[in-house]
Amino acid sequence: xxxxxxxxxxxxxxxxxxxxxxxxxxxxxxxxxxxxxxxxxxxxxxxxxxxxxxxxxxxxxxxxxxxxxxxxxxxxxxxxxxxxxxxxxxxxxxxxxxxxxxxxxxxxxxxxxxxxxxxxxxxxxxxxxxxxxxxxxxxxxxxxxxxxxxxxxxxxxxxxxxxxxxxxxxxxxxxxxxxxxxxxxxxxxxxxxxxxxxxxxxxxxxxxxxxxxxxxxxxxxxxxxxxxxxxxxxxxxxxxxxxxxxxxxxxxxxxxxxxxxxxxxxxxxxxxxxxxxxx
Ligand SMILES: Nc1ncnc2c1ncn2[C@@H]1O[C@H](COP(=O)(O)OP(=O)(O)OP(=O)(O)O)[C@@H](O)[C@H]1O
Ligand SMILES: CC(C)(CO)[C@@H](O)C(=O)NCCC(=O)O
Ligand SMILES: [K+]
Numbered sequence: 001x002x003x004x005x006x007x008x009x010x011x012x013x014x015x016x017x018x019x020x021x022x023x024x025x026x027x028x029x030x031x032x033x034x035x036x037x038x039x040x041x042x043x044x045x046x047x048x049x050x051x052x053x054x055x056x057x058x059x060x061x062x063x064x065x066x067x068x069x070x071x072x073x074x075x076x077x078x079x080x081x082x083x084x085x086x087x088x089x090x091x092x093x094x095x096x097x098x099x100x101x102x103x104x105x106x107x108x109x110x111x112x113x114x115x116x117x118x119x120x121x122x123x124x125x126x127x128x129x130x131x132x133x134x135x136x137x138x139x140x141x142x143x144x145x146x147x148x149x150x151x152x153x154x155x156x157x158x159x160x161x162x163x164x165x166x167x168x169x170x171x172x173x174x175x176x177x178x179x180x181x182x183x184x185x186x187x188x189x190x191x192x193x194x195x196x197x198x199x200x201x202x203x204x205x206x207x208x209x210x211x212x213x214x215x216x217x218x219x220x221x222x223x224x225x226x227x228x229x230x231x232x233x234x235x236x237x238x239x240x241x242x243x244x245x246x247x248x249x250x251x252x253x254x255x256x257x258x259x260x261x262x263x264x265x266x267x268x269x270x271x272x273x274x275x276x277x278x279x
Contacts, residue, residue: 001025002245003048004236006101007032007055007062009123015236016043022248024255032057036065045072052077052239056099077243079104086241091136099126102139104238105213106130111241111252113209113260117197121214123147125189129200129208140196145216148185156181167222190223195276197226198269207263229258
């Protein structure tokens, strides 16, 4: 069995993948600050023979985790951002500093589309673009929905945006604190993504497919007025692309690959952008 780990700043996600069938056998999440010890929400390491890790938490969190796992599992692959991989050139001035979750998303996104814009909605919202030909151009980091709410200190952090509400209602003016904060935060996230995506396509003269991932992706997706695909396993897929193990992975088949959604036309995007620049 393969154990894939996506260690975030607050939440660590794991999944177990069958080496022979390539099926995902189990999934879970735990708080990153908690110790990795087999139990209720943590898989039994006896059945694991290889581990692949993406880590954006502190280095000592990774070291502790690896020390613990190393006693039980033979092979551990740890992903790092590099200046080049799988036909992509990292656009960061110092490539190693690009968050490896972003790098993995770009790697899998490029495998799927041959050039795209990737958005990861987690603690932070990150956005990256890789052009046809493989140049990664860098990207953007914004606070995620929860962080934005938390920063206001109005006590609305725990009141989640109602996923049943239609997106239009969620953009209406709030008539109480919870709605005012939730709608404001939702608007900040979705309008930033809409705008930045169109700016990237405009300035590079290419309509890129848009891929969404992360814990809040389904929610944020509903406020996007753009064709896009949702790929919950996008970061994991980057681990598969970088360290292929199963036959399917060696053949370039990554877990949960969505259908590529045709992007909006460049001319339509330019018209929409013109509305944002009346002066
Ligand atoms: N099981 C869960 N526990 C807590 N939050 C969750 C869970 N599933 C989804 N979320 C939502 O997802 C967001 C975190 O998303 P995600 O796990 O993608 O973040 P990340 O940036 O990859 O990791 P981290 O937040 O640990 O840095 C939270 O803000 C929360 O709204
Ligand atoms: C931005 C986060 C926290 C998103 O998970 C992560 O990608 C990270 O720690 N990145 C390092 C900074 C950077 O990407 O420029
Ligand atoms: K993430």
